[in-house]
Amino acid sequence: MDFTEEQIERYSRHIILPEVGGKGQAKLLGAKVFALGAGGLGSPALMYLAAAGVGKIGVADADAVDLSNLQRQIIHNNTRIGVPKVESAKQTINELNPDVEVEAINKRLTVDNIREVIRDYDVILDGSDNFPTRFLMNDACFFEKKPLVSGSMFRFDGQVAIFSGHEDDKPCYRCLYPEPPPVGLVPSCQEAGVLGALAGVIGVLQAVEAIKLVLSIGDDLKGHLMIFDALGMSFRKVKVRKDPNCALCGDSATIKELTEYEQATCEFNPADV
Amino acid sequence: MATNPQSQEKGWGLYIKNKTKPVREDINMAVKVRIPTPLRKITGGADEVTANGADVAAVIEDLEANHPGLKERICEDNGSLRKFVNLYLNDEDIRFKEDLKTTLSDGDELSIIPAIAGGK
Numbered sequence: 001m002d003f004t005e006e007q008i009e010r011y012s013r014h015i016i017l018p019e020v021g022g023k024g025q026a027k028l029l030g031a032k033v034f035a036l037g038a039g040g041l042g043s044p045a046l047m048y049l050a051a052a053g054v055g056k057i058g059v060a061d062a063d064a065v066d067l068s069n070l071q072r073q074i075i076h077n078n079t080r081i082g083v084p085k086v087e088s089a090k091q092t093i094n095e096l097n098p099d100v101e102v103e104a105i106n107k108r109l110t111v112d113n114i115r116e117v118i119r120d121y122d123v124i125l126d127g128s129d130n131f132p133t134r135f136l137m138n139d140a141c142f143f144e145k146k147p148l149v150s151g152s153m154f155r156f157d158g159q160v161a162i163f164s165g166h167e168d169d170k171p172c173y174r175c176l177y178p179e180p181p182p183v184g185l186v187p188s189c190q191e192a193g194v195l196g197a198l199a200g201v202i203g204v205l206q207a208v209e210a211i212k213l214v215l216s217i218g219d220d221l222k223g224h225l226m227i228f229d230a231l232g233m234s235f236r237k238v239k240v241r242k243d244p245n246c247a248l249c250g251d252s253a254t255i256k257e258l259t260e261y262e263q264a265t266c267e268f269n270p271a272d273v
Numbered sequence: 274m275a276t277n278p279q280s281q282e283k284g285w286g287l288y289i290k291n292k293t294k295p296v297r298e299d300i301n302m303a304v305k306v307r308i309p310t311p312l313r314k315i316t317g318g319a320d321e322v323t324a325n326g327a328d329v330a331a332v333i334e335d336l337e338a339n340h341p342g343l344k345e346r347i348c349e350d351n352g353s354l355r356k357f358v359n360l361y362l363n364d365e366d367i368r369f370k371e372d373l374k375t376t377l378s379d380g381d382e383l384s385i386i387p388a389i390a391g392g393k
Contacts, residue, residue, distance in 0.1 A: 041393075126392070127393070129390065131390045134390055151392065152390055153392065154389035155310045157309060177356065177359070229320070236384075238366070238384070238386070239364055
């Protein structure tokens, strides 16, 4: 592709990298990346994907911006309170980089729409805030044969992995965790609290991995789980094996279509904090 | 893994070679156990504790003895690991080793890694 003068200047720090170059930047401009959630993880991930010049970015979120979001959801700001998060995200992205086309989906993804929504994208990011959605997205990505760059966080801990169960020897989320916890047993709501800047660390790692997947460079996190402990300030990388008994991507898989797990209501129990 | 002293003695080499690795039930390995944030209330805030046991199951019992309540957070009533919690021996998931029967060596690091779902 031919770059405009403005693009050559905008992406010059990418283009001079031998691992990226003009060819890699053209790949980014032709790439389609989808992010579930324009929240703590989605905010920094979306901004770096947009800055990198990912040509098409999709984002789905059913919520509106709330004042309590702004401690970490840096794609939004004070003037956007009450605005649908995807609209706020779209505005920030458009202001950051006019090269990026944004598809803003202001609704919850369900069994009925998720596969169709992600079908057109090359790489999927999960920044959702509950287990049922994470299992739903994992299964949808498996059936649609999409790599899933998954990020999650809790208080001071974060996890990042790439699930790609449709590939030989690559695990899916169910290979790591076969089933979600029973409703109410593990706090999955942000009411448990989260260090705002932790969302930046984890969300940006997701963006880094998504960009590497688009560029086909380096070693990716397929088959690994990166664990970040903000209090102890340590990163650890452990192996995630493909489980031959996985109900979704194993040798005798029993899950043949999407299922939706029960959604926990977000109840704040101070005793759990 | 500490070796069985007998295997070092002259004359036992050939015999031992054809046997499975000898396991001494009385050997207690001291391992480091990394505790994730959600379980630190049980360990008095400690992010790492030491536990003893020849295999993972024994270490879990030892953890429970010193930090009551920990076992039920990571194990089902039948003793198997909960499906949203993994135990890693160094960087390897014990489900892909010998699960709860995975034997341990002095200085090993066992990590409890629960599924976490926050994103917003």
